[in-house]
Amino acid sequence: MNPGGASSGFIFKLNPGGNGTSDRIYATYFGGSGGGGANQDQIHAIAVDGSTLPNVFVTGETFSAAKFPVFPAGAFQTSLKGTSDAFVAKITPIPTLVVSPAAGSTLNFGTILIPNTSPAQTITLTNNTSAAIAFTSAVMNGNPTAANTDYMVTNSCSSSIPFGATNTCTVSVTFKPTVVGSETATLQLTDSDSTSPQNIALTGTGANPTPAVTLAPTSLSFGNQLLNMMSAAQTVTLTNTGTGPLTIVSIAASGDFAETSTGTSACPATLPATAGSNTCTISVTFTPTVTGPRTGTLTITDNATPSPQTVPLTGTGTAPVPDFGLTGPTTVQNVTAGSTLNFNVTMTPVNGFTGTVALACTGAPNRSTCTVTPASVAAANGTTAQTAQVSLATTALMAPPTRIPTPPVSIRQVVPVLLAMLLMFLLARTQQMRVRLGMVTATVLLLALAGCGGGYNGTTKGPATLTITGTSGTLTPKTAQVQISVN
Numbered sequence: 001m002n003p004g005g006a007s008s009g010f011i012f013k014l015n016p017g018g019n020g021t022s023d024r025i026y027a028t029y030f031g032g033s034g035g036g037g038a039n040q041d042q043i044h045a046i047a048v049d050g051s052t053l054p055n056v057f058v059t060g061e062t063f064s065a066a067k068f069p070v071f072p073a074g075a076f077q078t079s080l081k082g083t084s085d086a087f088v089a090k091i092t093p094i095p096t097l098v099v100s101p102a103a104g105s106t107l108n109f110g111t112i113l114i115p116n117t118s119p120a121q122t123i124t125l126t127n128n129t130s131a132a133i134a135f136t137s138a139v140m141n142g143n144p145t146a147a148n149t150d151y152m153v154t155n156s157c158s159s160s161i162p163f164g165a166t167n168t169c170t171v172s173v174t175f176k177p178t179v180v181g182s183e184t185a186t187l188q189l190t191d192s193d194s195t196s197p198q199n200i201a202l203t204g205t206g207a208n209p210t211p212a213v214t215l216a217p218t219s220l221s222f223g224n225q226l227l228n229m230m231s232a233a234q235t236v237t238l239t240n241t242g243t244g245p246l247t248i249v250s251i252a253a254s255g256d257f258a259e260t261s262t263g264t265s266a267c268p269a270t271l272p273a274t275a276g277s278n279t280c281t282i283s284v285t286f287t288p289t290v291t292g293p294r295t296g297t298l299t300i301t302d303n304a305t306p307s308p309q310t311v312p313l314t315g316t317g318t319a320p321v322p323d324f325g326l327t328g329p330t331t332v333q334n335v336t337a338g339s340t341l342n343f344n345v346t347m348t349p350v351n352g353f354t355g356t357v358a359l360a361c362t363g364a365p366n367r368s369t370c371t372v373t374p375a376s377v378a379a380a381n382g383t384t385a386q387t388a389q390v391s392l393a394t395t396a397l398m399a400p401p402t403r404i405p406t407p408p409v410s411i412r413q414v415v416p417v418l419l420a421m422l423l424m425f426l427l428a429r430t431q432q433m434r435v436r437l438g439m440v441t442a443t444v445l446l447l448a449l450a451g452c453g454g455g456y457n458g459t460t461k462g463p464a465t466l467t468i469t470g471t472s473g474t475l476t477p478k479t480a481q482v483q484i485s486v487n
Helices: 145-150 411-427 433-452
Strands: 009-014 024-030 042-048 056-062 085-091 097-100 106-113 121-127 133-142 151-155 168-175 181-191 198-207 213-216 220-226 234-240 246-253 257-260 279-286 292-302 309-318 323-327 333-335 340-350 356-362 368-373 376-378 386-394 462-471 478-486
Touching: 009 042, 009 056, 024 085, 106 121, 106 168, 121 181, 133 151, 145 151, 145 181, 151 181, 168 181, 168 198, 213 292, 213 309, 220 234, 220 279, 246 257, 257 292, 279 292, 279 309, 323 462, 323 478, 333 340, 340 356, 340 478, 356 368, 356 386, 376 386, 386 462, 386 478, 411 433
Parallel strands: 106 198, 220 309, 333 478
Antiparallel strands: 009 024, 042 056, 056 085, 097 121, 121 168, 133 181, 151 168, 181 198, 213 234, 234 279, 246 292, 257 279, 292 309, 323 340, 340 386, 356 376, 356 462, 368 386, 462 478
8 A cells, every 4th residue: 555644554575586676576565554644554563365476464553544445345443433543454465477287286188199189278467567578588408308309389479468457368288199198398488577587387198199998788699599590680889989990800600690791880990080981880690500599609809809799699509390281283284175284293202201192273263163182192211202293173164064054044045946946837737848848947046046045054164373282280281372274
């Protein structure tokens, strides 16, 4: 505080460096207007605490009725109560130059992958004086030498630290490691402040990019699978979740399991860490060689830590159920109406089937019959196929028809019959022999015409489908469909 009277107390701090006024760190007056004459404000005692920038505590006597610094407004006593009063004050010194983070602290850049550059960390210098503070340099002092170049400094302070409303400047540091391991250095700020040089420790660690492996799913279960038959494939997705390329040395499956990795999603020798191209897939199949639970392992060996990575594989081998198959001709079988079509069907045992299969034929066209000989076949040894003959007997056109057509009848049948009846009625009234013979002939022709009007009476012509069915106990019936054409 500036003196308000004839005299005031004062506080100052010196740096015992033997440099005269350059060793003055700060100094200030403390007092008010005083009481006049010999009644002047005085400081009787002073003390400091253990803060980084120690607070100063002073006590003394004041005669000031005005201008004595009272803070805050709600202090215990804010005005003079008599001729003089004792006072206690706490003064927090403000350095002429504030470095933040403070000199003696450490900037930690963590682990940075080579050759990346860390985000910048900034040191702010604040000038609390009423004049510019000369700024000389911001340099690195490191050991080993590599640290001096791996830490890079950008300085906005130029040649001075300004004062007034804009009283700050900054020094920024980035870390770009060129070696693996911890690197330490010291940033040294040199200026005209009494605290110069200000040193700030720097630390960071350089690391090589490393791959990492994630597998999904982490296990595969194939359930029940018929003995010696390959299962449907299941896939495992391998993802490089690290920061460096993954070198895949080998992929293998053990036990009754096999692996493949092919196509556009196949695992390459080197899998990048770049998102979008850092995954591949592995297909696994299960072919049990014995019945019962089976286990195996999918193993991926690579340069990630830890290696190898594994996926447990499980499945159960089951004995196949005996069954049979039924097959017939695959081409169209042609037959002429009035003849018999013969062809064979084959029953093939599956999984050691030794039962008997009953055979039947359905789907024969009108006016035809379909039979199977023999009506059943047996697979005695469980391996040899058995054949049976299918016979389709068809019917040819019969003319004249063997029976009078049954209603409903067409107009083409009714008219000839009526005309024939009329001729027979007139026949009894005709005397001439020649006329009678002509009427008899006409009557026969009309009756024949009426009979032909009943339509085709042989096997229906055109395409048809015969279905031969084989049944055996509780097994699912099997069918063989044969396409025929009646001409």
